[in-house]
Amino acid sequence: xxxxxxxxxxxxxxxxxxxxxxxxxxxxxxxxxxxxxxxxxxxxxxxxxxxxxxxxxxxxxxxxxxxxxxxxxxxxxxxxxxxxxxxxxxxxxxxxxxxxxxxxxxxxxxxxxxxxxxxxxxxxxxxxxxxxxxxxxxxxxxxxxxxxxxxxxxxxxxxxxxxxxxxxxxxxxxxxxxxxxxxxxxxxxxxxxxxxxxxxxxxxxxxxxxxxxxxxxxxxxxxxxxxxxxxxxxxxxxxxxxxxxxxxxxxxxxxxxxxxxxxxxxxxxxxxxxxxxxxxxxxxxxxxxxxxxxxxxxxxxxxxxxxxxxxxxxxxxxxxxxxxxxxxxxxxxxxxxxxxxxxxxxxxxxxxxxxxxxxxxxxxxxxxxxxxxxxxxxxxxxxxxxxxxxxxxxxxxxxxxxxxxxxxxxxxxxxxxxxxxxxxxxxxxxxxxxxxxxxxxxxxxxxxxxxxxxxxxxxxxxxxxxxxxxxxxxxxxxxxxxxxxxxxxxxxxxxxxxxxxxxxxxxxxxxxxxxxxxxxxxxxxxxxxxxxxxxxxxxxxxxxxxxxxxxxxxxxxxxxxxxxxxxxxxxxxxxxxxxxxxxxxxxxxxxxxxxxxxxxxx
Amino acid sequence: xxxxxxxxxxxxxxxxxxxxxxxxxxxxxxxxxxxxxxxxxxxxxxxxxxxxxxxxxxxxxxxxxxxxxxxxxxxxxxxxxxxxxxxxxxxxxxxxxxxxxxxxxxxxxxxxxxxxxxxxxxxxxxxxxxxxxxxxxxxxxxxxxxxxxxxxxxxxxxxxxxxxxxxxxxxxxxxxxxxxxxxxxxxxxxxxxxxxxxxxxxxxxxxxxxxxxxxxxxxxxxxxxxxxxxxxxxxxxxxxxxxxxxxxxxxxxxxxxxxxxxxxxxxxxxxxxxxxxxxxxxxxxxxxxxxxxxxxxxxxxxxxxxxxxxxxxxxxxxxxxxxxxxxxxxxxxxxxxxxxxxxxxxxxxxxxxxxxxxxxxxxxxxxxxxxxxxxxxxxxxxxxxxxxxxxx
Numbered sequence: 001x002x003x004x005x006x007x008x009x010x011x012x013x014x015x016x017x018x019x020x021x022x023x024x025x026x027x028x029x030x031x032x033x034x035x036x037x038x039x040x041x042x043x044x045x046x047x048x049x050x051x052x053x054x055x056x057x058x059x060x061x062x063x064x065x066x067x068x069x070x071x072x073x074x075x076x077x078x079x080x081x082x083x084x085x086x087x088x089x090x091x092x093x094x095x096x097x098x099x100x101x102x103x104x105x106x107x108x109x110x111x112x113x114x115x116x117x118x119x120x121x122x123x124x125x126x127x128x129x130x131x132x133x134x135x136x137x138x139x140x141x142x143x144x145x146x147x148x149x150x151x152x153x154x155x156x157x158x159x160x161x162x163x164x165x166x167x168x169x170x171x172x173x174x175x176x177x178x179x180x181x182x183x184x185x186x187x188x189x190x191x192x193x194x195x196x197x198x199x200x201x202x203x204x205x206x207x208x209x210x211x212x213x214x215x216x217x218x219x220x221x222x223x224x225x226x227x228x229x230x231x232x233x234x235x236x237x238x239x240x241x242x243x244x245x246x247x248x249x250x251x252x253x254x255x256x257x258x259x260x261x262x263x264x265x266x267x268x269x270x271x272x273x274x275x276x277x278x279x280x281x282x283x284x285x286x287x288x289x290x291x292x293x294x295x296x297x298x299x300x301x302x303x304x305x306x307x308x309x310x311x312x313x314x315x316x317x318x319x320x321x322x323x324x325x326x327x328x329x330x331x332x333x334x335x336x337x338x339x340x341x342x343x344x345x346x347x348x349x350x351x352x353x354x355x356x357x358x359x360x361x362x363x364x365x366x367x368x369x370x371x372x373x374x375x376x377x378x379x380x381x382x383x384x385x386x387x388x389x390x391x392x393x394x395x396x397x398x399x400x401x402x403x404x405x406x407x408x409x410x411x412x413x414x415x416x417x418x419x420x421x422x423x424x425x426x427x428x429x430x431x432x433x434x435x436x437x438x439x440x441x442x443x444x445x446x447x448x449x450x451x452x453x454x455x456x457x458x459x460x461x462x463x464x465x466x467x468x469x470x471x472x473x474x475x476x477x478x479x480x481x482x483x484x485x486x487x488x489x490x491x492x493x494x495x496x497x498x499x500x501x502x503x504x505x506x507x508x509x510x511x512x513x514x515x516x517x518x519x520x521x522x523x524x525x526x527x528x529x530x531x532x533x534x535x536x537x538x539x540x541x542x543x544x545x546x547x548x549x550x551x552x553x554x555x556x557x558x559x560x561x562x563x564x565x566x567x568x569x570x571x572x573x574x575x576x577x578x579x580x581x582x583x584x585x586x587x588x589x590x591x592x593x594x595x596x597x598x599x600x601x602x
Numbered sequence: 603x604x605x606x607x608x609x610x611x612x613x614x615x616x617x618x619x620x621x622x623x624x625x626x627x628x629x630x631x632x633x634x635x636x637x638x639x640x641x642x643x644x645x646x647x648x649x650x651x652x653x654x655x656x657x658x659x660x661x662x663x664x665x666x667x668x669x670x671x672x673x674x675x676x677x678x679x680x681x682x683x684x685x686x687x688x689x690x691x692x693x694x695x696x697x698x699x700x701x702x703x704x705x706x707x708x709x710x711x712x713x714x715x716x717x718x719x720x721x722x723x724x725x726x727x728x729x730x731x732x733x734x735x736x737x738x739x740x741x742x743x744x745x746x747x748x749x750x751x752x753x754x755x756x757x758x759x760x761x762x763x764x765x766x767x768x769x770x771x772x773x774x775x776x777x778x779x780x781x782x783x784x785x786x787x788x789x790x791x792x793x794x795x796x797x798x799x800x801x802x803x804x805x806x807x808x809x810x811x812x813x814x815x816x817x818x819x820x821x822x823x824x825x826x827x828x829x830x831x832x833x834x835x836x837x838x839x840x841x842x843x844x845x846x847x848x849x850x851x852x853x854x855x856x857x858x859x860x861x862x863x864x865x866x867x868x869x870x871x872x873x874x875x876x877x878x879x880x881x882x883x884x885x886x887x888x889x890x891x892x893x894x895x896x897x898x899x900x901x902x903x904x905x906x907x908x909x910x911x912x913x914x915x916x917x918x919x920x921x922x923x924x925x926x927x928x929x930x931x932x933x934x935x936x937x938x939x940x941x942x943x944x945x946x947x948x949x950x951x952x953x954x955x956x957x958x959x960x961x962x963x964x965x966x967x968x969x970x971x972x973x974x975x976x977x978x979x980x981x982x983x984x985x986x987x988x989x990x991x992x993x994x
Contacts, residue, residue, distance in 0.1 A: 489959070524982060524989045525963040545963070547826035549982040552798040552847050554931060555863050556614065556877035560889055560914060562984075563924050569988045581959040581989075 001253040002182045006074045006211065008091055010116060011101035012109040016131045020101060020163040021059075021075060025242070027169050028061035028073065058197060058209050060239045060255060065177045072239075073176060074255035076196070076211075078115070090196040090271050092118055093287060094211035094255060097125040097180030099172070100153070104130050104138035104160075108146040113409050113439075113468055116151060125180050128158035129172060134165050150439060185252030190281040191215030191223070193250075193258075193274040198265050200319045206262035209240060210274060211255050213285055218249035222277040223260065226284040228269055231277050232260035265322040291323045293341025294402065294473065295348055295452060296369045296385035298329045298495070299355070300337035302362035302586050307336045313359035314338060317351065324351060329386070331495040333577050334364055334589070339386055342368075345452060364589050367498045370449045373400040373476050387497040390483045393534060401447050401479035404471040408442040414463040415440050421458060425450035426501065445474060449501070484509045484538070486516070487530040491580040496592060506531075509539035512592050517541040519588035527582055609867040610664035612859045613692070615684060616873030617673040618642070618896050621705070625741050625807035626769070626800060630875035630894050631671045642873075642896065643680050645903045647687045649872050652908045654691035657870055659880065662693035665859040666700045666721075672728075674704035678716035685720065692870070699723050699858045706744040706752035714759035724763040724794070724857065725756050732786040733779070736772055753790045763855045765794035771820050771828050772800055780828055781835065788839045793855040797832050798847050799825060829981045846931045846980055864928040866921060874899040874909075884944045885918040919992060922947050927987035935974035949973070952993040960986070 011017035061073045078091040092098070098119045102108055119126055128147050130140055144155035159175050161168030193210040201207050210217075217223070221234045236259040238246040250256040262268070270291060273284035301310045314326055324347075329339040342348040348368060355361050371385035375398045384390055406427070410418050415432060419442060422430045427444035435441050446455075451471070459467040482505050486496040500508050509531025516529050520543055531539035551562060576583040619639055620631045634642070666688070668681065681702075688694060701724040702717055709727065717725065729749045731737050737745060744752070756764045766787060770780050787795060802808045802819050811817040819825070833843050841849040845864070850856045862869050866887065871878045877891040890913035893899040902909035916924070922945035929936035942948050950957065957973075960966040965979030965986065979986055 524965060524985050525959050546822065546982045546985050547978075548822050548829055549985040550829075550846050550931070550980065551984060552801050554846070554928065555860060556869070556871060557875065557891060559863060559924060559928065560877070560891075562927060563920065566923060566927055566984075566988055570991075573988075573991075578955075581955040 001185065001251075003069060003071045004074065004183055004253050005071060005097065005176050005180050006076060006095045006183055006253075006255055007097040007099060007176060007180055008076045008078050008095045008119075009099045009101060010078065010112060010119060010126075011131075012103065012106070012112045016103070016163045017101055020099075020129070020131060020161070021077065023163045023166055023169050024073075024075065024173065025059060025061060027166075027173065028063045058240050058255065060241050063173055063177070066174055067177075071177055072254075073173075076255065088115060089118065089122075089287065090194065092122050092124060093285070094194055094196045095124055096183055097127065097176070099129050099176070100126050100151070101129045101131050102143055102147060102158075104132045104140055104143055105135050107139075107143050108150045109466065113151070117409075126153060127172075127175050127179050128153050128155070130158055130160045131163055133160050134162040134167065183253030185212065186214050187216055187252040189214035189252070190279045191217055191221075191274065191276045192281045192283075192285055193217060193223075194285045195225075195268065195270060195272045195274060197270065198268050198322065200265050204259055206260075206265050206268060207244075208258040208260070208262075208268070208274075209255070210250070210258055212250050212252050214252050214281065215276065216249050216251045217258065217274070223258075223274045224277040224280060225269070226273040226275055226280070227288055227290075228267065228272060230267060232262055235259045235261055264319050266318060268322050270322070291343055292473075293323065293325050293343060294370060294448060295342045295344055296339060296371060297342070297348060298331065298334075298337050298339050298366040298386070299326075299352070300331065300334040300364045300366075300495070302364060304335040306361055309359065310338070310355070310361055310363075313355050313361060314340075316359075317354060321351070323347065329388075331366075331388075333493050333579055333584070334495045341385070345454075345456070364495075364586065365593060366495050367593055368452045369499060370402050370447075370452065372479065372481060372499060374398070375400070384499070387483055387499050388494060390497075390499060393483070399479045399481040400476035401449055401481065403445050403474045403477050404448050404451065405474050406442075406444050406446050406451070406469060406471045408444070408459065408467055408469050409435070410440055410442065410463050410467040412438045412440050414467065415442070417462045418442050418459070418467060421455075421462060422446060425455060426503075446471075447477075447479070447501070448473070449499075482533045484512075485532050486512050487528075487532055488516070488520075488579045488582050488584065489525075489528055490530075491582075493579050493584075495589065505533060506538050510541075513539045513541040515592045516584075516588055517543050519591045520582070520584055522546050523582065525581075609862065609865070610661050610695070611659060611868040611870060612665040612667065612862040613663045613688060613694070613698075614667045614669060614859070614869060614871040614873075614876055615646070615673070616871065616876040616892075617668060617670040617676055618874050619670065619675050620672045621675065621707075621743055622741065625811075626802070628803035628806050628809075629671065630896065632896055634896075639676060639680075641900065643676070643683065645900045646684060646873055648903050649909065650684075650687045651691045652903075653870060653872060653878075656908065657692065657880070659868055660693060661868075662695045663870070664695045664698050665862070666694075666698045667859040668700075668702045670703055672705050672708070673702050674708035674713070674717075678713070678720055681717075681720055688872075697721060701726055701857065701859055703728060704752075704756075706749045709752035709755050711755055711759060714756060714761070718759060718761065722761065724765055724855075725759075725761045726765040726767065726794075726796070727752055727756060727792075729753065729766045730769045732783055736769075736775070736783075739772060740769065750786075750790065753792055757790070757792065763793040765796060765855075765857075766790070766792045767796045767798065769798050769800050770832065771825055773817060773820070775820075775828070777827060777831055780831060784832065784835045784839075788836075788841075791851075793851050794857070795836065795841055795849040796847050797836075797849065799829060826981055830977060833977050833980070842933070843980070844933045846983060861932075864932060866925060885921060885946065887916040887921060889914050889916060918945050918947070919994075921945055922992055923987075926990055926992075927984075930973070930975050930986050931980070931983045933974070935969075935972045938971050938973060947992045947994075949990060949992075952991050953989075956989055956991075960989075 009017045058076045062070055063073050064070045076091050076094050078088050130143050147153050147155040159172045161172055192213040195208055195210055197209040199207045217237055219234050219236050224231045236246050237250045238244050238257055240257045271288045275281045301307050318324055323343045325341040326338040330336045369385050371383055374382050374384055376395050377397045422444040425446055427446045430444040433441045459469055480502045481499055482502050483499055484505050486493045513529045513531050526545045527543040529541045530537050576585050618630050618632055619634050623631055700721045702722045703726045705728050730740055730742055732746045734746050802812045836849045841851055843849050844856050868881045869879050874896045875894045879889050881887045890910055893909045893911045899909045964976055967974045967976055
């Protein structure tokens with residue numbers, strides 16, 4: 001076990017995590033140079049383009065160190081966003097050490113800090129790595145000072161590298177071997193293997209990535225998932241190099257893959273513990289949390305004839321994304337679609353982008369919603385995440401909404417604005433702590449619904465990128481909830497209904513009305529756009545009718561020309577949605593439903 | 603809408619010459635001296651038998667329209683030759699309803715007498731304005747005095763109908779200024795009036811000026827105000843509109859030729875840019891058109907060819923779309939039952955919410971099973987037509 005090092009890389013977006021990983025893999029010869037392509041771990045196009053890692057990926061590398069011994073280095077990649085904090089936690093739990101990358105010119109940044117604290121909380125040994133030392137703007141001395149002052153790490157233990165040029169990579173590999181501890185664990189104990197990731201292979205089904213804490217695992221073993229209770233017979237175990245290399249057995253401390261004839265990812269829970277069915281462990285690996293969808297939105301195809309394609313695309317996506325849930329939904333205005341549940345807004349974003357790019361679909365998404373608990377007058381309880389199924393307000397006794405505990409880290413100078421942001425978003429019991437010089441931690445209990453509307457973007461902007469945010473679900477609390485409907489000439493546009501806190505009903509309704517008014521083209525008659533709670537109108541805008549729209553002359557040759565113009569216009573109309581007699585272009589739905597800009601919500 | 607056989611076809615002759623080319627005009631026109639005009643007439647005479655060979659409808663033409671350009675630029679004797687040639691090759695009633703477009707500067711008691719002799723029933727005068735500043739802006743050759751004199755001369759000459767063309771909606775024209783024009787018009791009391799709102803077409807000198815930001819059409823609201831003023835004023839004065847831009851003192855003064863364009867009665871066009879419509883059955887027709895530019899048109903004829911530039915086949919859907927689009931431009935509107943009967947589309951069934959909305963807003967009136975545009979509807983007739991859906 002002494003020859004194993006399990007580690008991850010923690011970095012701010014753009015600080016060069018993927019490039020560094022590439023360099024390590026190359027240096028260890030884990031990949032044939034001819035097969036090498038940059039940023040090999042980020043396997044999805046989307047990840048490569050955005051430069052963020054969404055889905056953790058992992059690779060094992062054999063490395064012969066200066067002491068002459070060959071080590072097995074397991075690099076466990078971590079996703080870099082709060083929605084995937086489950087996965088981050090799972091990944092970090094599988095490691096004994098972490099490389100913390102700091103950009104030599106940018107210095108310590110916010111996002112790094114949250115994951116560093118998580119790593120420290122889980123007892124990982126951290127090696128600071130100063131990257132991009134080749135840049136003309138690199139200021140290594142200043143960055144070392146920040147590592148000392150802001151992170152409380154030993155700056156002299158840091159390794160200076162240029163992942164781009166390959167400088168310092170050998171020193172870094174040595175540091176991984178010498179500074180990071182080997183895993184602990186008892187091979188003779190009953191099996192405890194943490195499932196920290198799973199991938200879908202169209203030919204072999206679910207490929208589980210596991211870290212063995214105790215025991216051994218070999219083909220033929222009957223394993224049980226300790227949380228879900230499922231049992232499967234292991235068909236193959238092996239190392240996750242860039243190719244899969246089967247081995248006879250995996251032992252405590254090791255990281256590897258498991259194939260067990262599992263057809264899809266949908267029944268799997270990342271964080272679950274595998275044990276032997278015959279000789280189960282007493283306790284699973286601690287820290288398991290079920291990945292529950294908390295954000296809901298309906299997805300409709302822009303063109304109704306793409307519904308079948310959307311159905312197929314979701315089925316395929318689901319194979320690879322266990323956290324995604326969906327069911328059929330339909331809207332009078334937008335036709336057939338799916339009600340989907342997501343881990344968070346980024347997850348929603350990723351699913352939307354993957355559907356649009358990988359499956360070439362054009363989509364409309366309804367406003368994201370949380371799931372409310374509603375107690376009816378007769379004492380019955382219902383869960384509602386879709387405004388369509390919001391019960392008659394008269395029958396509702398009480399509504400409850402999910403609250404989160406948000407942990408925000410920010411430089412001290414933004415403390416006031418961050419506290420204000422929490423207040424605006426109905427945060428309660430907002431407190432703060434000093435972490436280190438100039439660095440604060442703000443803790444607030446916030447309704448999740450108020451975080452859905454670009455809270456994260458807002459936080460980034462008011463802290464100039466330094467604020468970081470993490471959350472966990474707390475509980476359900478009483479909510480003063482109303483359903484806001486949008487009416488176009490008196491007809492309800494069901495896809496635009498939303499459940500909001502009473503306090504925000506008017507501004508939200510007004511913004512919807514205004515956006516519709518600016519995107520629905522003028523038509524033959526005046527169009528009234530209203531926001532309403534039940535029968536009560538709370539917002540209103542109008543689109544005036546055309547008053548003059550007629551060609552002066554229409555003789556001989558003008559007729560064909562005019563008719564063709566009209567035919568073109570009618571062709572365009574086919575892509576419009578009819579609400580009563582009003583034609584609403586798809587662009588209007590898109591404009592209304594795109595991420596909110598909350599600046600005017602106060 | 604009567605079936606096609608009930609109406610007799612119309613004959614259109616395009617005379618592409620103008621003494622000068624107006625900056626707003628996008629018709630096929632050119633300046634051309636005496637030799638060019640003579641050459642044009644020879645080619646036109648050559649076109650008649652070619653066109654006739656392809657015109658199988660035996661129903662005699664009962665209207666002839668000399669449009670342009672400026673047909674009045676041609677000597678009456680030339681017009682007579684054209685008519686005689688047409689009569690030799692095409693079925694033509696004995697005394698067709700004939701219209702001639704004329705410029706005020708060509709109107710004299712003598713020319714009027716010649717045109718009357720030719721059978722002209724409607725003389726359509728390109729007056730455009732009774733205001734000298736406006737006439738200069740429009741680069742017309744005549745002044746307001748000449749315009750008034752021409753109308754008076756024409757009225758005195760005994761034509762069945764004298765029509766006056768005006769253009770409104772000029773930049774800076776306010777309601778008071780336009781009202782003065784209408785008052786001047788009504789004082790002269792022609793039988794028929796066409797008031798065209800200024801449209802800036804891209805390939806005209808006004809279009810170029812507009813592209814450079816030196817000229818622009820009036821904003822929607824002001825155009826609408828002038829449009830309404832025109833219609834209300836003329837209706838009150840005794841010239842109710844029968845189409846978006848056309849007004850007549852009585853039904854007998856309406857243009858019997860132009861209405862054929864609006865209800866799919868067949869028409870044959872001669873001369874450059876002229877369009878024709880041959881109707882085979884109530885739901886199938888063919889529209890074809892001549893070379894737009896005179897030199898091209900002449901070259902084709904010189905080679906002994908029919909000078910067609912293009913054609914299209916119109917099926918029930920195309921015809922229905924046009925009938926709706928054109929019908930909603932007229933005071934008669936669209937006869938719902940006749941529409942369904944001829945084209946096979948039930949407008950009411952496929953546009954129920956729209957009809958409710960348009961009637962509620964007062965743009966359309968449903969009267970005696972006809973969809974009739976009210977004034978506010980006429981002002982947006984293009985949009986009205988676009989709002990309707992044909993089933994299928």
